[in-house]
Amino acid sequence: MKLAVEQLAASYGNIEALHGISLSCEGGEMVAVIGSNGAGKSTALNCICGVVPASGGEVLLDGRDISDEPPHKIAAMGIAQVPEGRRVFPRLTVLENLEMGAYIVRDKNLFAERLEFVHALFPRLAERSRQNAGDLSGGEQQMLAIGRALMRNPKFLLLDEPSLGLAPVVVESIFDIIADLVRSSEVGIILVEQNAAIALSIASRGYVLENGRITLEAPAQELLRDDKVKAAYIGG
Numbered sequence: 001m002k003l004a005v006e007q008l009a010a011s012y013g014n015i016e017a018l019h020g021i022s023l024s025c026e027g028g029e030m031v032a033v034i035g036s037n038g039a040g041k042s043t044a045l046n047c048i049c050g051v052v053p054a055s056g057g058e059v060l061l062d063g064r065d066i067s068d069e070p071p072h073k074i075a076a077m078g079i080a081q082v083p084e085g086r087r088v089f090p091r092l093t094v095l096e097n098l099e100m101g102a103y104i105v106r107d108k109n110l111f112a113e114r115l116e117f118v119h120a121l122f123p124r125l126a127e128r129s130r131q132n133a134g135d136l137s138g139g140e141q142q143m144l145a146i147g148r149a150l151m152r153n154p155k156f157l158l159l160d161e162p163s164l165g166l167a168p169v170v171v172e173s174i175f176d177i178i179a180d181l182v183r184s185s186e187v188g189i190i191l192v193e194q195n196a197a198i199a200l201s202i203a204s205r206g207y208v209l210e211n212g213r214i215t216l217e218a219p220a221q222e223l224l225r226d227d228k229v230k231a232a233y234i235g236g
């Protein structure tokens with residue numbers, strides 16, 4: 001499977017936020033998109049999911065343009081987004097949140113299988129099954145948001161700043177799990193992050209997004225050594 005965007009443009013009113021960006025992700029691969037506040041990272045993911053309409057360009061899933069499809073159809077095609085700020089349902093339990101993620105999984109056995117998979121990935125979610133999601137720690141809520149997206153067995157997972165607001169050790173443990181997931185499955189991950197150091201340390205390739213344009217594209221290890229990337233995104 002391959003997910004690609006080509007010359008993707010998006011606007012809010014008459015302000016263009018994406019000026020024609022191109023990037024791609026294969027199944028079993030993790031690519032990072034790094035960029036500072038307002039660069040257009042969330043807009044790019046929202047465009048891929050159909051939440052923000054593209055004003056130009058294409059979103060290609062295995063070569064087929066899906067940029068005019070509505071969000072629920074894109075979700076059903078196997079593209080799952082974990083939005084910025086997690087957005088779990090705070091008054092529902094952990095298990096109920098996972099059930100919401102699986103709303104298109106009608107088969108009971110398949111549901112049980114996915115739940116087992118998510119619980120194996122994040123044992124903490126199994127322990128906290130009956131607890132309200134709103135009472136979880138920030139890190140646990142991020143695990144729940146990712147777990148919820150994985151309940152549908154997506155082909156591509158779009159992660160919007162999973163590190164936001166979390167302590168470095170928590171970020172590290174979540175990113176270790178994500179890295180394992182990519183190594184052990186066919187899922188492709190587009191990881192959007194302001195935390196360039198950690199994103200590039202687990203991704204295989206990376207893109208730098210600046211003011212709605214991709215300005216650099218390279219293997220992640222190369223970007224980590226790039227002087228401009230270091231100065232702008234890693235702090236020296």
Ligand SMILES: Nc1ncnc2c1ncn2[C@@H]1O[C@H](COP(=O)(O)OP(=O)(O)OP(=O)(O)O)[C@@H](O)[C@H]1O
Nearest residue numbers: 012017035036037038039040041042043044084194
């Ligand atoms: N709903 C909206 N209405 C109008 N402008 C918007 C909207 N959402 C985003 N923008 C603008 O589009 C640009 C890109 O925003 P976007 O949220 O995609 O950036 P980002 O890279 O995700 O930033 P952050 O790291 O802060 O999350 C910004 O200039 C922002 O102000």
Ligand SMILES: [Mg+2]
Nearest residue numbers: 041042043084
């Ligand atoms: Mg954002």
